[in-house]
Amino acid sequence: MKVYSVFDEAFKPYGKVLEGYDTTELMAAMEEIALPESGTAYEPGIASLEECRIFKCFQDRAYGGMPVQLGMCWGHNTKLNCLEYHRDSEVNIGTTDFILLLAKEDEIENGVLDTAKVKAFRAPKGVTVEVYATSLHYAPCEVPEADGFRVAVVLPKGTNTPKPEYKPQNEEDTWMTARNKWLLAHPESSEAKSGAHIGLKGINIDIAE
Numbered sequence: 001m002k003v004y005s006v007f008d009e010a011f012k013p014y015g016k017v018l019e020g021y022d023t024t025e026l027m028a029a030m031e032e033i034a035l036p037e038s039g040t041a042y043e044p045g046i047a048s049l050e051e052c053r054i055f056k057c058f059q060d061r062a063y064g065g066m067p068v069q070l071g072m073c074w075g076h077n078t079k080l081n082c083l084e085y086h087r088d089s090e091v092n093i094g095t096t097d098f099i100l101l102l103a104k105e106d107e108i109e110n111g112v113l114d115t116a117k118v119k120a121f122r123a124p125k126g127v128t129v130e131v132y133a134t135s136l137h138y139a140p141c142e143v144p145e146a147d148g149f150r151v152a153v154v155l156p157k158g159t160n161t162p163k164p165e166y167k168p169q170n171e172e173d174t175w176m177t178a179r180n181k182w183l184l185a186h187p188e189s190s191e192a193k194s195g196a197h198i199g200l201k202g203i204n205i206d207i208a209e
């Protein structure tokens with residue numbers, strides 16, 4: 001699988017690199033959080049990260065003054081497993097280089113996306129990357145030379161917290177697994193086994209291979 005850079009032309013439909021953000025303090029705070037021995041962890045908002053000066057910059061500049069949360073996804077991962085989307089952009093910053101596996105929302109057909117549509121993009125350490133609302137994404141993947149990853153996740157306040165209760169009125173309603181989170185799971189994933197919508201067909205991509 002070809003791995004593009006987030007600076008390549010190929011990344012333009014999926015997101016963009018945001019300039020003018022000093023991520024030094026944030027990365028130091030992220031490094032204080034220990035990696036799990038295996039698997040990944042995620043917290044929507046982490047106090048020690050939100051105390052960093054960059055938090056207000058994200059809220060005021062990246063999100064135009066809207067309330068946001070600053071959390072992290074961290075651990076060990078090389079597989080696709082699922083793809084999700086939100087109604088807004090997500091901002092990511094890694095303490096090491098990391099890889100995003102991305103596809104486009106308009107490539108979903110009849111509730112299913114073929115994983116052959118997925119592209120891989122490498123983001124350098126400390127670079128601020130915006131992933132557009134129309135870009136399907138999930139947990140970052142570690143690069144071969146790194147032992148795991150730590151990636152900051154900036155999203156509108158409340159995203160990825162418990163989903164609202166409602167009676168589904170269309171198919172997309174059944175894909176929601178958390179607030180502002182619609183999920184397509186690969187049949188091999190633990191999420192599918194837990195009842196998530198099986199919306200990925202094809203190979204469950206593993207960048208380690």
